[in-house]
Amino acid sequence: MKTVFLKVVTGCLLIIFYFVLFLIFNGNHKWILLFTLCTSFLISFFLFHKESNLNKVEYSLIFVLPIILLFTVSSFFVGFTYSISYILFIPLSVVLGKLFSETRFYLVIGIVSLSIFIFSSFVFLENVIVYSSNIGARVNKVYRPITLIDKNRDTIELNKEKIIVLDFWTTSCKICYEKFPNFEKNFLLYKDDNRVQFYSVNVPLKNNNFKKTVTIVENLGYDFPTIYASSEEEVNEVLDINSYPKLIILAKGNIRYNGRFESDAHIFIGNFKNELRKLLNEF
Numbered sequence: 001m002k003t004v005f006l007k008v009v010t011g012c013l014l015i016i017f018y019f020v021l022f023l024i025f026n027g028n029h030k031w032i033l034l035f036t037l038c039t040s041f042l043i044s045f046f047l048f049h050k051e052s053n054l055n056k057v058e059y060s061l062i063f064v065l066p067i068i069l070l071f072t073v074s075s076f077f078v079g080f081t082y083s084i085s086y087i088l089f090i091p092l093s094v095v096l097g098k099l100f101s102e103t104r105f106y107l108v109i110g111i112v113s114l115s116i117f118i119f120s121s122f123v124f125l126e127n128v129i130v131y132s133s134n135i136g137a138r139v140n141k142v143y144r145p146i147t148l149i150d151k152n153r154d155t156i157e158l159n160k161e162k163i164i165v166l167d168f169w170t171t172s173c174k175i176c177y178e179k180f181p182n183f184e185k186n187f188l189l190y191k192d193d194n195r196v197q198f199y200s201v202n203v204p205l206k207n208n209n210f211k212k213t214v215t216i217v218e219n220l221g222y223d224f225p226t227i228y229a230s231s232e233e234e235v236n237e238v239l240d241i242n243s244y245p246k247l248i249i250l251a252k253g254n255i256r257y258n259g260r261f262e263s264d265a266h267i268f269i270g271n272f273k274n275e276l277r278k279l280l281n282e283f
Contacts, residue, residue, distance in 0.1 A: 011066045014040055014090070018067060029082050034121040036086065037093040040064075041113055044097025064094050081132040082125070089120045123266045130262050134270040137259025143250050144238050147230035148201065151214045156227050158197075163279050164250040165198045167261055168229075168241055170205055171213060176245040180222060182263050186272065187224035195283045196276070200226040203235050203244065247272065251279045 017039045018032070025031040040063075047060055068090060071083040080087075096113040103109055148156040158164050167183050169176035180200075187198040200222075202213055210228070217226045229235050236242050239258075249257035256279055263272040 011062045013043065014063060014067045015070060029085075030121050030125060033085055033089070033125055034117055037089055037117040037120065038114075040090050040093040041097040041100070041117070044094040045101045048098040048101040060094055060098070064091055079132070081129055084128060085120055085125045089117070089124075092116065126264075127267060127269050130260060130267055131269045134259040137257055137270060138275075139255055139258055141255050143253055143255050146234050146238050148227045149230060150227055151217075153210075158199075158250065160250075160253040162194075163196045163276070163283070165196065165276070166201050166248045166250070167199070168201045168203055168235065168239075168244055168246040168248065170203050170232075170244050171208060171216060172205060173244045177220075179245050179261055180220065183261065184222045184224055186263055186276075187222075190276075191223075193280075195280060198224050200224055201229055202226060203229045203232050203241075205232060249275065249279065251282065 014036070018036050021032045021035050021039075025035075043063060044060060047063065068087055071086045075083040075087075093113070096109065096116070100106065100109045100113065145158070148158070150156055165186075167179070169179075183198070183200065190196045190198065200217075202217065204210070204213065213228070239248065241248075245261060247257065247259060247261035248255055257275050259270060261272055262270055
């Protein structure tokens with residue numbers, strides 16, 4: 001009876017840890033994955049420790065399979081974007097925990113394991129997310145103009161002979177504000193290149209007041225120019241944008257990129273700088 005109970009506890013252990021971490025980190029999978037892998041590694045170490053009398057292989061399978069099955073089954077309903085990192089790296093963390101329990105090179109295995117866990121959480125996972133979000137981002141279709149105005153409500157005409165970088169955002173979008181520093185860095189990097197123009201495009205929400213939005217923009221203090229869409233409905237209907245932030249790059253009057261704005265060095269797939277360089281090579 002004790003053996004059955006122990007097996008049930010072992011099978012539920014990592015799942016319980018995962019949901020606790022989900023609550024602690026408020027759904028932030030970078031940190032959830034990192035601590036899940038560290039937990040899996042430590043439990044695996046104790047399972048495979050030479051002093052243990054348990055059937056090590058059996059208990060390691062009981063420990064890993066339930067959470068892998070949970071992620072695999074759920075992925076068919078919500079997609080593999082987040083779960084693939086867990087499915088790949090949890091078994092690896094168990095193997096590393098086993099190696100750690102059997103080796104005399106604790107420092108080497110420990111450093112290698114932690115490096116892999118950090119890579120999986122902050123590089124691999126983020127690149128998978130960007131890739132998943134940017135499927136179909138590279139396009140080449142005619143840009144249908146929307147009404148754009150400046151803070152004085154004067155109409156803005158985009159120059160079709162240039163590469164136009166448009167960062168669409170709303171005042172209620174927290175992530176949009178978090179992207180502004182990187183958008184500013186890229187604006188300053190290319191501000192002297194007369195082939196490129198950067199614009200932050202505020203999309204008005206129903207409860208927004210135009211003057212208050214202009215004040216918010218001015219208080220942010222960024223150098224990149226901000227222009228304003230006339231209505232959210234027009235943006236949704238003409239450009240098919242219904243979530244923010246959204247980056248659109250125009251070149252020679254065509255939409256060439258319609259996806260996420262990502263410019264961090266550790267993002268290899270769909271990195272903004274790479275996309276912009278490709279378009280600059282055409283000019």
